[in-house]
Amino acid sequence: MAHVVTAPCVGCKYTDCVVVCPMECFYGDEQQLYIDPDECIDCGACVPECPVEALFLDADVPAKWSGFVQLNAARVRVLKPLGARVTEKR
Template sequence: MTYVVTEACVKCKYTDCVDVCPVDCFCEGPNFLVIDPDECIDCTLCVAECPVEAIYAEDDVPDDQQEFIAINAELSKQWKPIIERKDALSDAEEWAKVKEKRHLLER
């Protein structure tokens, strides 16, 4: 099993999760993070660190977020790993409360 970043991360891109990841399994896109399922060791550390509760165990991903399992797998092969915490996007606090924003995901 792996962990999956879901829609809540879109346009926020908090990187608290990156800071605690012992294997550097996060990859960074323009306005979203993903977890490389081949690198994730299922340690659960990232889940508690995400301020927008965007990270789920693969078996626990909500039904309306299931497409993010494939999105994480796909984009983790295209995007570069992120190994250090960075500032969130400048308007992340505003976007943190928005529920439907998957259409805003930039690839």
């Protein structure tokens, strides 16, 4: 399992969650942040730091946001080669 960034993050891009991630597995674009499911170790450190409550374990993503599981994985595949890793608070 991995954590997933969901709909509440769209447009806000707070990075409080990024700072506490020991794996540096967050990536971002102009829309939102994404978590690399292959790098996330499910430690959960990011969850309480998210001010918009956008982070869930992939198995716990609400049905209305289920598409974000695949979206995170797909966007990371595009963003990773571009060096779009996010590691610090903005």
